[in-house]
Amino acid sequence: xxxxxxxxxxxxxxxxxxxxxxxxxxxxxxxxxxxxxxxxxxxxxxxxxxxxxxxxxxxxxxxxxxxxxxxxxxxxxxxxxxxxxxxxxxxxxxxxxxxxxxxxxxxxxxxxxxxxxxxxxxxxxxxxxxxxxxxxxxxxxxxxxxxxxxxxxxxxxxxxxxxxxxxxxxxxxxxxxxxxxxxxxxxxxxxxxxxxxxxxxxxxxxxxxxxxxxxxxxxxxxxxxxxxxxxxxxxxxxxxxxxxxxxxxxxxxxxxxxxxxxxxxxxxxxxxxxxxxxxxxxxxxxxxxxxxxxxxxxxxxxxxxxxxxxxxxxxxxxxxxxxxxxxxxxxxxxxxxxxxxxxxxxxxxxxxxxxxxxxxxxxxxxxxxxxxxxxxxxxxxxxxxxxxxxxxxxxxxxxxxxxxxxxxxxxxxxxxxxxxxxxxxxxxxxxx
Numbered sequence: 001x002x003x004x005x006x007x008x009x010x011x012x013x014x015x016x017x018x019x020x021x022x023x024x025x026x027x028x029x030x031x032x033x034x035x036x037x038x039x040x041x042x043x044x045x046x047x048x049x050x051x052x053x054x055x056x057x058x059x060x061x062x063x064x065x066x067x068x069x070x071x072x073x074x075x076x077x078x079x080x081x082x083x084x085x086x087x088x089x090x091x092x093x094x095x096x097x098x099x100x101x102x103x104x105x106x107x108x109x110x111x112x113x114x115x116x117x118x119x120x121x122x123x124x125x126x127x128x129x130x131x132x133x134x135x136x137x138x139x140x141x142x143x144x145x146x147x148x149x150x151x152x153x154x155x156x157x158x159x160x161x162x163x164x165x166x167x168x169x170x171x172x173x174x175x176x177x178x179x180x181x182x183x184x185x186x187x188x189x190x191x192x193x194x195x196x197x198x199x200x201x202x203x204x205x206x207x208x209x210x211x212x213x214x215x216x217x218x219x220x221x222x223x224x225x226x227x228x229x230x231x232x233x234x235x236x237x238x239x240x241x242x243x244x245x246x247x248x249x250x251x252x253x254x255x256x257x258x259x260x261x262x263x264x265x266x267x268x269x270x271x272x273x274x275x276x277x278x279x280x281x282x283x284x285x286x287x288x289x290x291x292x293x294x295x296x297x298x299x300x301x302x303x304x305x306x307x308x309x310x311x312x313x314x315x316x317x318x319x320x321x322x323x324x325x326x327x328x329x330x331x332x333x334x335x336x337x338x339x340x341x342x343x344x345x346x347x348x349x350x351x352x353x354x355x356x357x358x359x360x361x362x363x364x365x366x367x368x369x370x371x372x373x374x375x376x377x378x379x380x381x382x383x384x385x386x387x388x389x390x391x392x393x394x395x396x397x398x399x400x401x402x403x404x405x406x407x408x409x410x411x412x413x414x415x416x417x418x419x420x421x422x423x424x425x426x427x428x429x430x431x432x
């Protein structure tokens with residue numbers, strides 16, 4: 001998972017409507033008393049790992065992961081780790097098919113928004129109690145949970161921060177970062193927009209905007225920032241009809257409505273590099289892309305936390321490690337998962353790949369915040385949350401994406417979008 005592929009990783013890990021409704025309903029034929037939510041945590045045995053561990057790695061062949069596997073084998077001479085790369089675009093179906101057929105490897109990387117769905121298929125072992133949730137950012141740990149039980153370990157964190165072109169923002173009279181509060185941030189965007197065609201002749205819009213697929217990732221934290229949510233886990237009901245959701249919709253639409261962001265499906269990263277936009281919200285992978293593709297911009301862009309209303313909040317996603325129910329060598333697999341998520345190893349992997357570690361200790365171990373542009377991501381991870389751990393989440397997310405696009409294009413009002421989201425989400429339900 002090198003920097004060059006991080007965009008694919010983030011977007012594809014939330015890809016695909018669930019095509020396994022029948023499997024979710026039947027739980028792959030397993031008995032109810034052994035179903036998800038009733039699982040006793042696995043146990044990690046004493047001593048060194050032994051035997052073969054077969055692991056699926058998502059994305060391109062991951063030489064940095066293989067390097068850690070070699071280190072694990074050196075520490076566990078009787079263990080042998082075999083890693084197979086699985087392309088992200090086919091990973092979802094490959095995982096669900098393997099679970100349904102009882103023909104899985106021992107362990108795998110899993111996109112965080114797939115965890116609940118696949119745990120509901122009774123595909124994963126519950127996380128051993130010796131792996132502590134307190135070692136990880138709360139939002140990242142929550143990506144492993146289904147029905148209050150953890151079924152994996154966070155491995156790669158994903159969240160967003162604001163990128164801004166200092167060479168463009170300074171011409172708008174902005175010294176340093178943009179305002180951290182939503183109202184002040186909007187004011188700064190207007191100041192930047194006023195320089196378009198004048199001080200900044202290339203500039204078209206102050207900000208980029210994600211349209212369509214995965215736009216929910218950028219909108220949902222705005223609900224959390226206002227103290228609201230879209231789903232109440234205690235009652236099992238959706239809350240799209242709340243005042244906090246209305247305010248988040250209004251704030252989201254206000255930027256393109258005032259001409260501060262484009263309303264097409266433009267390549268936001270390329271537009272940022274070309275100076276067509278001055279500000280853009282994206283994951284850590286983008287920094288590596290800017291350095292690789294536009295080295296002339298080095299020193300001309302910085303990052304800052306996402307602006308907020310009442311309280312800071314952000315999206316927690318990424319990639320988790322899971323051990324399958326049908327693992328042939330579960331003990332060695334959990335030992336390898338535990339090894340990979342030790343702070344020192346997470347820091348090593350992060351430095352090699354440009355990914356974000358899900359553990360605060362790993363940030364300290366690797367002195368990652370010495371990189372000024374990573375500090376904003378560290379701050380975001382502290383306040384990031386996972387989306388609802390329900391098996392129908394991708395269907396809900398697709399509905400949000402569709403309604404946000406209608407709102408942005410002026411084809412629906414805030415009230416209409418709220419009503420549609422509440423109605424459709426209730427109709428879709430939460431699955432198993």
